[in-house]
Structures are given as structure tokens and as C-alpha cells.
Amino acid sequence: MRHLLGLADLDGVRLVGGAGGLDRDIHEVALVHAVAEIEQLHESTLAVTTSKGFTGYEIEVLARAAHSRRVVGLLVVGPLRVLRSTTRMCDRLGLPLIALEAGEPVRLASHLAALVQEPFTIAVRRIVAVTRGLPPAPTTADQILQPVSDGLRAPVALLGPDGTVLAGPEDFPLADVALPHHPRTVDTPLGHQVIAPVFVDDPVRPELWLAVALPPSHPLWLDGVAQLLKIAGFAVTALTARQRIVGEQDARDRSTLLTELMDVTQALGRHTVERAIRVGWRIDGWHTGVHLRLDNPGPPGPAATALVGRTLREHGLAGALAERADGWVLWMTSDTEPPSTSFRGTRRSVASAIGSIHDELPLVAGVGRPYEGRGGIARTVREAREACLFAGMTARNGRVEHIDELGARRYLARWHDSEAFSSYARTVLAPLDGHDVLLRTVQVYLDRESSASAAATFLGVHRNTVNQRIERVEQALGVDLANSDDRLVVQLACRVLNGPDGG
Amino acid sequence: MWTLTADDIDDLARGAALMGSGGGGSTRSAASLLRHQLDRTGPVTVVSPTELPADAYSVPVGLVGSVTVFEEKPLHGSEFARAVSTIERYSGVTCSAVLGFEAAGVNALLAAAAAGALGLPLVDVDGMGRAFPELEQTTFFLHGSPIAPVVVTDEKGAVMVIDGVDGFSAERLTRSAVVTVGGWGLIALNPQRNDVLARTAIRRSISRALEVGRLLGSGDLAALLHAYGGRALLPAKIVEVERSAGARFGRGSAVLEDLDRSGRLMRLEFQNENLLLLEEGQVQASVPDLICLVAREHNRSLTTEEIRFGLEVDVLTLPVAPQWRTPRGLGLVGPRAFGYDVDYTVPGGRR
Numbered sequence: 001m002r003h004l005l006g007l008a009d010l011d012g013v014r015l016v017g018g019a020g021g022l023d024r025d026i027h028e029v030a031l032v033h034a035v036a037e038i039e040q041l042h043e044s045t046l047a048v049t050t051s052k053g054f055t056g057y058e059i060e061v062l063a064r065a066a067h068s069r070r071v072v073g074l075l076v077v078g079p080l081r082v083l084r085s086t087t088r089m090c091d092r093l094g095l096p097l098i099a100l101e102a103g104e105p106v107r108l109a110s111h112l113a114a115l116v117q118e119p120f121t122i123a124v125r126r127i128v129a130v131t132r133g134l135p136p137a138p139t140t141a142d143q144i145l146q147p148v149s150d151g152l153r154a155p156v157a158l159l160g161p162d163g164t165v166l167a168g169p170e171d172f173p174l175a176d177v178a179l180p181h182h183p184r185t186v187d188t189p190l191g192h193q194v195i196a197p198v199f200v201d202d203p204v205r206p207e208l209w210l211a212v213a214l215p216p217s218h219p220l221w222l223d224g225v226a227q228l229l230k231i232a233g234f235a236v237t238a239l240t241a242r243q244r245i246v247g248e249q250d251a252r253d254r255s256t257l258l259t260e261l262m263d264v265t266q267a268l269g270r271h272t273v274e275r276a277i278r279v280g281w282r283i284d285g286w287h288t289g290v291h292l293r294l295d296n297p298g299p300p301g302p303a304a305t306a307l308v309g310r311t312l313r314e315h316g317l318a319g320a321l322a323e324r325a326d327g328w329v330l331w332m333t334s335d336t337e338p339p340s341t342s343f344r345g346t347r348r349s350v351a352s353a354i355g356s357i358h359d360e361l362p363l364v365a366g367v368g369r370p371y372e373g374r375g376g377i378a379r380t381v382r383e384a385r386e387a388c389l390f391a392g393m394t395a396r397n398g399r400v401e402h403i404d405e406l407g408a409r410r411y412l413a414r415w416h417d418s419e420a421f422s423s424y425a426r427t428v429l430a431p432l433d434g435h436d437v438l439l440r441t442v443q444v445y446l447d448r449e450s451s452a453s454a455a456a457t458f459l460g461v462h463r464n465t466v467n468q469r470i471e472r473v474e475q476a477l478g479v480d481l482a483n484s485d486d487r488l489v490v491q492l493a494c495r496v497l498n499g500p501d502g503g
Numbered sequence: 504m505w506t507l508t509a510d511d512i513d514d515l516a517r518g519a520a521l522m523g524s525g526g527g528g529s530t531r532s533a534a535s536l537l538r539h540q541l542d543r544t545g546p547v548t549v550v551s552p553t554e555l556p557a558d559a560y561s562v563p564v565g566l567v568g569s570v571t572v573f574e575e576k577p578l579h580g581s582e583f584a585r586a587v588s589t590i591e592r593y594s595g596v597t598c599s600a601v602l603g604f605e606a607a608g609v610n611a612l613l614a615a616a617a618a619g620a621l622g623l624p625l626v627d628v629d630g631m632g633r634a635f636p637e638l639e640q641t642t643f644f645l646h647g648s649p650i651a652p653v654v655v656t657d658e659k660g661a662v663m664v665i666d667g668v669d670g671f672s673a674e675r676l677t678r679s680a681v682v683t684v685g686g687w688g689l690i691a692l693n694p695q696r697n698d699v700l701a702r703t704a705i706r707r708s709i710s711r712a713l714e715v716g717r718l719l720g721s722g723d724l725a726a727l728l729h730a731y732g733g734r735a736l737l738p739a740k741i742v743e744v745e746r747s748a749g750a751r752f753g754r755g756s757a758v759l760e761d762l763d764r765s766g767r768l769m770r771l772e773f774q775n776e777n778l779l780l781l782e783e784g785q786v787q788a789s790v791p792d793l794i795c796l797v798a799r800e801h802n803r804s805l806t807t808e809e810i811r812f813g814l815e816v817d818v819l820t821l822p823v824a825p826q827w828r829t830p831r832g833l834g835l836v837g838p839r840a841f842g843y844d845v846d847y848t849v850p851g852g853r854r
Contacts, residue, residue: 034844035844055747055754055756055772056745056756057756057770057772057779057781057843058844060770060781060783060784061781061784061785061844061845062784063784064783064784064785065784067784081745083743083745083756083758083770084742084743084758084760084768085743085758085768085769085770085781085783086770088766088768089768089783089784092783093783
């Protein structure tokens with residue numbers, strides 16, 4: 001109220017009483033002439049009336065009604081003789097009574113109302129201007145941030161979960177607060193920061209935040225900015241979701257394309273060739289395949305694919321990348337046949353690439369030999385996959401296996417792949433379900449050429465213990481491990497279920 | 504039936520002034536006029552309307568206009584006789600008793616003087632129960648009994664008969680006539696049947712004025728309020744007075760401050776009578792109830808002309824006759840009839 005009187009610049013304005021109430025907020029201005037009209041008013045309204053036709057007691061009656069409605073003040077336009085009773089009453093009730101000798105009540109009320117609404121009006125106008133500048137289908141976050149920043153005349157940034165600036169000025173002065181789950185305004189030495197969360201996939205946990213650094217501002221304006229960030233946040237959500245969909249579609253496309261390329265029984269259609277070209281894959285040339293397998297179960301997500309592609313490129317491994325059910329396939333193409341020693345270099349690069357992101361994304365990889373042409377893609381990728389099956393299983397061979405180094409194990413890879421054999425293996429070993437010790441013992445025993453002593457040494461038990469266990473296994477499975485066929489089946493079954501070294 | 508003697512005059516004057524609710528005019532010269540009358544013609548018999556023949560008529564009389572002018576330009580003495588004989592001749596009715604149409608202020612005393620001058624009994628009733636400014640604000644008009652013909656006389660011998668108009672017009676014409684003849688006139692209204700008076704007029708008006716005057720004179724405000732159901736609002740000092748010029752009757756406002764130093768302030772609005780009492784914008788007492796400022800020093804009710812800064816008063820309110828509190832009654836004499844946009848209330852919810 002005090003501010004309003006200062007702003008309104010009214011000639012001949014006189015505070016009659018109730019100075020104690022001058023610091024209350026005003027939200028509305030209303031013109032009244034009778035007590036009945038005051039009873040319609042909202043709290044925090046300034047009531048304007050004319051003294052025309054008034055004796056004087058009317059002001060006291062109006063003031064009393066105004067006070068009951070928690071009206072912020074009473075402005076009386078026109079000549080007014082004020083008695084002590086009026087002044088004392090307004091002082092006691094803390095109701096500012098202002099007399100303005102001359103004026104036109106309607107115009108005055110309108111002018112004051114405009115002043116009272118001003119912060120709100122300005123806020124709305126600027127917000128509308130900003131939303132007008134937002135593109136309907138932005139393709140980058142900057143296309144969203146720029147109109148917001150221009151309209152607010154303040155820096156705006158898009159932040160990731162750890163506060164890193166993903167879009168907007170890199171030197172954005174982020175306030176030292178936890179990123180909130182609801183729009184929040186923080187006071188800073190230079191003014192305020194308004195931070196609003198952006199929800200993309202999870203409706204409960206935000207993944208991104210929009211932040212604005214503002215100079216000292218009116219609370220109504222800060223609230224308006226928070227609402228604006230909410231709107232911009234919707235645009236960011238839409239953009240991110242669209243990018244993810246596109247990314248997923250791309251990944252699916254590449255995955256199916258790879259499958260088509262590898263299916264050598266079908267002739268290579270022109271359509272497939274075009275798609276490959278569009279995606280930037282080469283079909284002619286010498287291809288070296290790499291298969292990367294995720295240690296965690298489940299198909300990889302688009303964020304992981306982006307990371308893998310970026311990392312491989314950084315380590316000099318550029319080529320066609322496609323998602324598979326358990327990871328990725330990469331093949332690199334060169335015009336001429338790579339020298340036979342090149343596999344070591346490739347293996348080293350792949351190992352260092354996976355090593356660099358191991359904490360985020362634990363991977364193992366297999367590398368195939370180089371082959372030429374379309375058929376070559378299929379062969380090298382298959383070899384890479386087989387090699388990959390053995391990768392990461394023992395400490396000895398590290399996380400990357402090259403097909404050339406697999407040796408005979410390469411042939412076993414086929415068995416490991418087979419679903420039929422897996423289920424057969426499970427059936428064979430079913431009687432030992434729950435008897436892990438026995439399983440382990442028999443595998444170790446068979447791997448050491450049926451030597452009880454060697455097995456005992458490895459397992460750290462007595463020879464006799466090993467023999468006892470083997471007897472029990474033979475009984476349980478109904479086999480004779482002296483028989484070479486039985487032996488082979490059990491050994492392979494163990495391998496399939498438990499891996500090369502007994503799990 | 505009882506007799507009003509010269510010894511009762513002071514009490515009657517005091518009581519009549521209180522019943523004036525700030526109006527009714529200064530009773531000083533009317534009191535001495537009555538004294539002279541009673542000295543000449545002896546005590547006045549005061550009767551209740553039921554003691555009179557039901558089909559006989561009584562004539563309401565009184566002064567209309569400026570009491571201030573009346574004090575300086577007093578009665579000649581023949582006005583009562585001229586007024587009553589004119590109305591008898593005009594209406595064809597013989598009046599066997601008189602009453603004051605307003606048994607408050609000067610008109611209570613003048614009614615008694617008229618009874619003395621005409622040798623007729625004074626009926627113990629009136630048409631207002633307090634002072635009101637206008638003729639339609641009478642029980643006659645309230646109950647549908649015509650107040651015209653009105654006969655107006657002055658001290659120089661003029662006689663005017665106003666007839667053929669309703670109560671509101673009768674009031675306006677009477678007012679203009681009175682202004683034209685110099686400021687005041689003695690009037691007689693249409694004679695009323697005694698049985699109608701018994702039924703519709705305000706009863707015991709003179710008796711009450713006398714009793715009130717006696718209690719007031721003895722300083723026993725508590726007994727007065729107890730007897731008449733009134734309230735004392737607060738002992739106050741008049742700390743501010745504002746009178747507005749140009750209004751029809753002397754309008755004004757006064758601020759009363761609690762003598763007990765509680766800081767309470769009350770605001771009085773008056774227009775010839777005390778009409779509205781407010782505290783912090785809320786109505787504490789309102790017309791038609793009586794609002795009286797009793798000067799503490801003299802145990803005397805102040806007229807509105809006497810309100811001035813510095814006087815110490817007891818602020819009282821007395822209930823008006825119940826028939827004024829009806830919707831039709833309030834239409835004639837409620838706050839809105841006097842231009843105050845508030846509802847008639849009795850604080851505490853008593854109506």
C-alpha cells in the first residue's frame with residue numbers, strides 16, 4: 001500500500017488514519033459506494049469510494065465493514081471532513097484511510113488497479129513473448145533454450161543429474177543446491193536462480209533440469225519464470241523423447257540390417273544395399289568383426305550404444321556398429337587385406353576401449369579374422385561372436401578374445417551356442433542339481449584327464465575324497481566315467497553349464 | 504385523572520426535554536408561559552382517553568417551526584382559541600379536550616397551556632412519544648387517520664386552513680405557511696375520536712414526562728433507566744462538534760470521548776434531534792429510539808443546539824413506543840427515513 005501511494009503520485013493525498021496497515025500487500029482495487037458492496041470484496045483489496053453525498057459517518061461504517069472483510073485500505077475521493085472518531089478508529093483497526101481531495105473515482109480506481117496488477121501483467125506479457133519464440137518441433141535443446149534466454153534476458157542452462165551443463169552457456173553459475181524435484185527459487189548474492197526439473201522417462205525422478213540466473217526480482221515475476229521453465233521443460237521432454245525414439249529406431253534398423261546382411265542364403269536385395277549405404281556401412285572390402293557382450297543381462301539401451309560407439313571411435317575402431325540381443329557388433333572395413341599380424345593391434349585397441357568404460361559398462365569382446373565382401377561380413381562377425389563366448393571367462397585371457405587364439409575351443413563354441421545341447425546338458429546333469437561340490441569335482445577331475453591326484457591337488461582335498469565323490473557322481477548320473485563316450489558327454493555338459501573352468 | 508399544578512412545571516419541563524431526544528426546542532420560555540397560564544387559570548386536569556366519552560373528540564395542538572424565533576417573538580395568547588375554534592367550525596366537530604400531538608419539548612408544555620387557556624382537560628396521550636420533525640411522523644398518520652385539516656395561526660391573527668391533502672403534503676404546506684408568517688405557527692390538527700386515541704395514540708405521555716423529569720431532577724439515572732428500560736452508554740465529554748450549513752434542519756456530528764479514559768470514542772449524528780450513535784462504525788443506538796445527552800452538571804437533557812465542545816454528559820438511550828418499531832413505522836421514522844443508510848438495530852439483538 002505504501003508502495004502504491006508512492007507510485008501513484010496522487011496530488012493532495014492525505015493519510016487520515018491507520019498508518020499501521022500501510023505495509024500490507026494489495027492484490028486488487030475495487031470501487032464501492034455502499035456497505036453491501038464492501039461485503040462482496042476479497043481480502044487484500046483496496047476499496048475506493050467517493051465522499052459525494054456523505055455526511056462523514058458513512059466512512060466509519062464503511063471502514064468497519066472493510067475491516068471485517070480484511071480489506072487493505074479505504075481511499076476516499078472528494079471533500080471529507082474527518083472527525084476524531086474516524087481517525088482513532090482507523091488507527092486502532094490498522095485500516096489505512098486515505099483522503100484525496102479531488103479526483104475522478106472511476107479513473108483513479110482503474111489507474112491504481114493497473115499499478116497493482118503491473119508485476120503480474122508484465123510477467124504474463126513476457127512469458128507469452130517467450131512461448132511465442134519457442135519452435136513447435138525443436139531439434140536441439142539450444143533451440144528451446146535460446147528463446148527462453150532472450151525473452152528473460154538471462155542465461156538459461158540445461159543440466160544433467162550431476163549438474164553438468166548439457167546445453168546453454170558452459171559458464172552457467174549454478175547455485176550450490178541440490179537439484180530439486182519441484183520448481184524452486186533460490187536466493188543468490190546476485191539475485192535469484194530458478195531451477196525446474198524435467199521429467200523424461202520416469203514420472204517421479206527427473207533426469208534433467210532447467211536453470212535460470214536472474215537479477216533481484218519481484219516474487220510474482222519469479223513465480224512466472226518458474227511456470228515458464230515448466231513449459232520449456234515440456235518442450236525439452238518432447239525433444240529428448242523424440243531423440244530417443246529416433247535412436248531406438250535407428251538401432252533397430254541397424255540390427256535388422258545386419259541380420260539381413262549376414263543371411264547369406266538370401267541374395268542381397270537392392271533395398272538392403274541402399275539402406276546400408278544410407279547408414280554408412282561398406283559391404284565391399286575386407287571386414288574385421290568385433291562382438292561386444294554386455295555382462296549385465298538385457299538388451300542395451302540407446303545411451304549405452306552412444307557411449308560404446310563414441311569410445312570405440314576414440315580408440316581408432318571406426319566402422320559399422322549394430323546392436324545385438326546381448327551387446328553389439330562392430331565391423332571395420334579396409335580396402336586391402338590386413339596383414340596377419342594386425343589382429344594383435346586390433347585386440348589391444350578393443351581391450352583398451354572396453355577397459356576405459358568398464359566401470360560404466362562392463363563388456364567382453366571377441367575379434368574375428370578378416371574376410372572379404374558380403375560373405376566376409378557374416379563370417380567375421382560369426383567368428384567374433386564365437387570368440388566372444390570365451391572372453392572374460394578366465395583371468396588368463398583377459399576381456400578380449402581373438403578367434404585365432406582360441407584354438408580348439410573354437411569348435412566347442414558351437415556346442416556352447418546350441419540350445420538343444422544346453423537343455424540336454426541340463427538333463428544329463430539334473431541328478432546333481434544342488435550338489436555343487438560334486439559337479440565341480442567331476443568337472444575338475446575330467447579336465448585333468450581323470451587324475452584323482454591332480455584333481456585333489458587343485459581342489460585342496462584328499463585323493464580318497466575325490467574318488468568317493470566320483471563314485472557318487474557315477475551312481476547319481478548312471479554313467480561309467482571309464483567309458484570314453486560317457487566321459488565326453490559329462491565333460492561337455494559340465495562345460496556348457498559351467499564354462500571352461502568349472503564355473 | 505390527575506391535576507397538573509404550577510409546582511409540576513419544572514419537572515414536566517425537564518422530562519419533556521429528555522423525551523425530546525435532543526429536539527423539541529428549548530423549554531425555558533414555554534415553561535414560563537405555562538406558569539403564567541396556570542397562575543391565571545389554575546391547575547389543568549389531565550385525563551386518560553378512556554375517561555372521556557368514546558365518541559367525543561379531542562384536538563391535537565402544538566407549535567411548528569423555529570423555537571428560537573418563538574422565544575423572541577412569543578405567543579400573543581389568542582392563538583390556541585383561534586386555532587381550535589377555526590377547526591371546530593371547519594370540521595363541524597366540537598372538541599371537548601386537547602392533547603399535544605408531540606408531548607415532548609415545548610409542545611408538552613404548550614399542550615398543557617392550551618388546555619388551561621381553553622378551559623378543557625388535557626388528554627394524557629400524544630402522537631409521537633418523543634420529538635419528531637414532521638407531521639406525518641405521528642401515530643394518527645401511522646394508523647391511517649387523516650391529520651388534515653390543519654389550522655395554522657400566528658401571533659398577528661392570521662388563520663390558515665390546509666385541507667384536501669395527505670399527511671406528507673399537509674406537512675410541507677404547514678411548513679411553508681409557518682416560514683411565511685415569520686418562523687413559527689400554532690397549529691391544530693384534525694380532531695380525533697377518543698376511542699381511536701385510546702387505541703392508537705401513545706398513552707401516558709404527560710404522566711411519563713413528569714415522572715422522568717422528577718427522577719432526572721433527583722439525579723437518579725439508574726432508577727429512570729430501570730423504570731423505562733433504557734441504557735446508559737457511557738459518561739462522556741464532547742470533544743468535537745461539526746455542524747453543516749444549508750441542510751433543512753440543523754445537521755451535525757459530534758464526537759464523544761469516554762470520561763473513564765478508556766479511549767473509547769462515540770460519534771453522534773443529529774439533525775435537530777439526536778438520531779444515530781456509532782462506535783467504530785457500528786450502530787450503538789438509532790432513531791426511533793431516544794438518544795439523550797444529559798448534562799452532568801445540571802441533570803438536564805441537552806438540545807442539539809446546545810451541543811458544544813467541553814460539556815460532560817451521560818449518554819442515554821430509551822426505547823421508543825413499540826408501534827414505531829414495526830416495518831411501516833420504521834418506514835416513517837427509521838434511520839433511512841432520516842437519510843442514514845443503516846439498519847435499525849438495538850445492540851444485543853433486542854428489538
